[in-house]
Amino acid sequence: MKKSKYFLILYLFAAILSQGTLFSQSLTPSNFRYTEQVVDALKALEGYRDHVYLDNNNNPIFGYGHLVTEKELPSLQDDFGYETLSGKETEEKSFTPPVNKLSEAEKMQTIEEYLRKDIDITLEKMKKNITVSLTQYQVDALVIYLFWRGANELNADVQELYDLINAQKHEKVIDFIKNRPKSDQTYLPGNRRRNAKTAELYRTGEFPFIWY
Numbered sequence: 112m113k114k115s116k117y118f119l120i121l122y123l124f125a126a127i128l129s130q131g132t133l134f135s136q137s138l139t140p141s142n143f144r145y146t147e148q149v150v151d152a153l154k155a156l157e158g159y160r161d162h163v164y165l166d167n168n169n170n171p172i173f174g175y176g177h178l179v180t181e182k183e184l185p186s187l188q189d190d191f192g193y194e195t196l197s198g199k200e201t202e203e204k205s206f207t208p209p210v211n212k213l214s215e216a217e218k219m220q221t222i223e224e225y226l227r228k229d230i231d232i233t234l235e236k237m238k239k240n241i242t243v244s245l246t247q248y249q250v251d252a253l254v255i256y257l258f259w260r261g262a263n264e265l266n267a268d269v270q271e272l273y274d275l276i277n278a279q280k281h282e283k284v285i286d287f288i289k290n291r292p293k294s295d296q297t298y299l300p301g302n303r304r305r306n307a308k309t310a311e312l313y314r315t316g317e318f319p320f321i322w323y
Contacts, residue, residue: 145234156322190213190221237253243277256309
């Protein structure tokens with residue numbers, strides 16, 4: 112019995128070391144991927160709503176911050192319900208309940224699918240614009256950061272970040288993640304704390320236990 116416990120401890124220790132090695136190995140852009148820790152982190156950071164709602168610019172949003180397209184809108188409205196403005200002269204919103212009755216499991220599956228689709232879009236933008244190898248934890252940090260900021264290289268600030276990454280100026284990348292606000296928004300304290308912890312993930316490879 113003691114011998115079997117000893118080998119179990121050795122096996123678990125080896126598995127932990129192996130996971131750490133995989134986390135710190137270099138990945139070429141074509142092999143970029145995200146870990147499940149990214150999904151968990153974004154769920155904690157973004158929060159979600161189980162219906163289509165209007166953001167501050169009256170754009171339709173669903174789930175974990177997904178910007179709803181015209182093609183997606185009808186089915187999401189029918190399945191989850193949606194917000195509308197009460198009238199042209201008011202900012203008050205009213206809620207229209209869903210037509211279809213989905214189970215909680217079906218709702219959560221759809222919300223999860225939209226989140227992962229948006230993460231995949233972020234990752235594909237990174238593969239397109241980053242030309243150097245990165246560690247898994249650097250990839251994870253950038254996915255979390257660009258999910259918040261947007262990964263489109265047509266944004267001058269985002270292109271500047273890609274340029275810093277490709278020049279391997281990692282301290283400047285860390286400073287950018289921590290301190291660069293979106294040009295069209297106030298840098299709120301919550302976003303500042305979030306990005307500071309994302310920068311530390313990029314630097315150290317350690318996921319924050321608590322993000323806020």
